Amino acid sequence: MRMLLKFVSLLPALLALLAAPVLAATEAPAVPIEQGPRVVGEPFTYETGGQSYQGYLARNVADDKPRPAVLVVHEWWGLNDYARDRADQLAALGFVALAVDMYGDGRSTTHPDEAGKFAGQVMQDWPSARARLEAAMARLRKQPFVRGDRMAALGYCFGGGIVMNMALAGMPIKAAISFHGSPAQAVSKPQPFDGVVQIHNGAEDPLVKREALTDMAQALKAQGATVKVINYPHARHSFTNPDADAVAERTGLPLGYDAAADAASWQAALLTLDKTLNGK
Template sequence: MRTMFLGLGMGLMLASVNTWGDEGTLGRMGPKVETQTLTYSVDGEQYTGYLAQDTEKEGKRPLVLVVHEWWGLSDYIRHRTEQLAALGYVAFAVDMYGSGKTATHPDEAGSFSKAVMSDWPGARHNLEMAIDTLKDKQGVDASRMAIIGYCFGGGIALNAALDGMPFKAAVSFHGSPGQVVDTPSHFDGRVIIQNGLDDQMVTQSALESLLNTFESVETDATLIQYPNAMHAFTNPSADAKAKEFGLPLAYNAAADAASWQVMLNVFNKVFAAPLPSAK
């Protein structure tokens, strides 16, 4: 168990891909990355995820599941998925609400997210069915998987680790630290919890409790806290949401860049084998 506090210089920059795939269509980003919506079934209900991959890469690549904020599977999450694909991963944004449903108000978002978190077995089954849908697709190496999540999605990623799901890494960005897994298990991978020191929606005591839980099951967990960073620090639309709804949110470009690089460094370690080159 490790806790780190990172100082941030303004020289840090986030490498990004500028074109977002169109919702509901097959899109292309630059010369290589293709995107498409992908429907999968969970107990007879339809869920609409978002798949991005570089089709010019040869061989199998690690699969990264991306779990959305409490707002649902938004353009922001699609963009993160595309960024991962541009780096050579097969990335899939999971739909936790069903039918691609999104929220437009915090009350609605809270209701949607609470329903998911109150049924962890159902949430886990959703992740399992997403993996089952993807594991045999061309280019996917299902033996090398990671899960990342933002806010609500960070909580999903952390609980997936607490439940011992078969990921090599679970990375949370300003995620909810609440435990919904009844009986935590050892996680045979790396857990990275990335939060802002000025996050008013996540308490230090909750983070400490979560770290203690991971330690109790001998899981390698690291907490990284960024100074002057508030909740939703990775999302450029956070300031607009804060103004519209009076929420304690703010984008922080330096923390965004640093936390993304931390994730990539962890992926480089846990996936071991290099990513395949383009054709």
């Protein structure tokens, strides 16, 4: 009987001890959960010279403020999933990204001979190539979510050559960033350019001739550009594309993915975009 009475007398204290952790947990302030970027991609059509071009526009639809725009210029294969994926990545980082279509009607190919034909036709007619880019940029500027005064361009392989020539032509972009780009000069009359040009090149890339790369860098510098060329040891052509090894096996082209060079060049590009487009 005495034991029962003792237990009854201790019961309130025991209940208080059991309740304490529950009260503490319920009284702790809740950790706020913020929404991350909601990237949406959609077709983006523009026209010039009687031809329709099917680009891909990616942006964070959870953000209603006008943001700087970045043009993504595809490899010689045409506008494919790789260019779209890069546009999605840029959109997640706060830019409006437009993967342009340089061939018209959204054409793309997986055959090197056809890709070379498409790319050659564009590079041999720079006025038409420029008109396609200008048409894309003009429509992009009309979008309420775009800061039309702050644009940049980055490109891969064939697209890298395009963006270098955009800078050489004095087009209204703040930065031109090339990844394993072809440095062939398509612009016959270079114009002043006071933006940034960043060229990422594989040191073991047999498709990019060192003399041509040096000539392009010097030509850009002569027009007032701030030029930086970065060579990545052991990196081959298409070093940023994870599918490069499979494509090399299928086509016999000297391509190869390099994860370290991909990461380093992407980080450098993002820092440049942030400085030139988001800076004061």
